[in-house]
Amino acid sequence: MNEMTEETEQKAEQFQLHRNHLKAVAYRLLGSAEEAEDAVQEAWFRLQRVELTGIENVKGWLTTVVSRIGLDMLRSRRAGLEVSEEEMFDEMSSDRYMEPEREVLLADAVEEALAIVLQQLKPAERLAFVLHDVFAVPFTEIASIIGKSESAARQLASRARRKVHGKKGQTVAHRTERDTLEAFLTAAYAGDFSTLLSLLDPEVVLRDDRGGEVKVVKGAERLAKEVAGKAQPAQFILVDGKLGLMAARNKTLLYILSFKLKEGIITEVELISDKRRMEKLKLSLLGG
Template sequence: MGGMREDDWLAERFEENREHLRAVAYRMLGSQQEAEDAVQEAWIRLSRSEAGAIDNLGGWLTTVVGRICLDMLRVRRARPEQVVEEHSPVLADHEVPDPELEAVQADSVGMALLVVLETLTPAERLAFVLHDMFAVPFDEIAPIVGRSPAATRQLASRARRRVQGPPQIPEADANRQREIVEAFLAASRSGNFAALLEMLDPSVVLRSDETAAGRGAAPMVRGAAAVAETFSGRAKAARLAVVDGLTGAVWIHDGELKVVLSFTLTDGLITSIDLLADPDYLAQVELTAIENQ
């Protein structure tokens, strides 16, 4: 460090991350002052930590600010007398303190976005903001909210639907998705390998979450032939269901939901299948059974 004192070096590294941290906190809290308070608290925690043992300082600070904001949001929700205008992201021009916060303001939809964000639980808001707006992986968000990565993904998904509204899926596409998933399950049950191949994209990926993999499913299978082989002669107990707005499938045993199969289609071919068995995810996923199968 060329003679630079350690605390000076640490302060310099923190300043390099300050504007990013303020942007994260501002998105979370909708208040300049509260965002500043969160960032200052992050500095206090950093100064009291073993900074030399931190491999990724930027990631560590983002996580710490996320935890601080989560606590602040929980306190706010416990004070119903607070009104949403106190946390409006709409600032006068002279109040925008820096370019990064100005960009946050510019790409928001002002009060309309804040009103929706205020309806989310603190955990939903954190998962949505960190993942969708700042690209923090779910594996890193999960410990902050005390959930599994799969359940954290569901938090963000639920928040996204609240913010963006229900997905506008053309009826023809929704019908086509149902036809393909239904045909895929039928071919799987009958062991029709050729029919399975026809519905799979050549680079299709089958992924299993940690719980499904722990029950014997392969964590990841790539390629149409390998995925078709995996499903051929199987899925006999799977049933069609609407999973988060799109046709997928479920396996229910003794009245208990065990596995959700989520399908992604592109240009009429299945490009990915996810086997989701995480208990937290299953407790929160939005499902509608499809009858007459």
């Protein structure tokens, strides 16, 4: 009985020692704090069923177990809960993003963008990318987790990396467009009508698919009135290789804004919120 108690205590001590690491791995894999906690808890249950003396590297063993659990969860996961139309319009209300909360949200937007892009990866790609590129797990260990060769694991990570980062580097066009779009987003958030007008072509067109039908707004003044004071923190992202903006909440993509510009002036804006349309878009992080 004493030996059993001592073994259990040793397991608990080892598990607690690595718990934060395991939660970080699970969260990166799953993008959900609740699911990450479930995966870590399941790893604890599995640790209780094995002999501690038979484990050479406890941290490595637990990382492998959590990764396999996460991979199974990714493969069986149902489609994420849809955001209701009412919640989406609520999210765009500027009075919900007053300072200093907005600064926190802007910082979180980077994490949101990565989480959204990772959702596009196949389960094995996501696991290989997260374990190797984020947690520096060797490909030999990743290969054993996914049941493939080391070469295949490398290829999965490389493929995922290309999808996450897109083409390396920013083109001059992207930098120029980013300056314009940053000014547009700032002015929209602040309700700066005159600055918005200076950034919009007089004949600019906005197409907005919220509500199930495409709403078309033509003209700089109408579009400026439509967006002034209604912007929320958004993150730059490449949409099919072109610069755009995304808004997300709790790792759920709310909508994508794509733009057409001519000589630093916005000529077309498209707001895409339809889930089926967004799923067809190839999203990647800006900057490689």
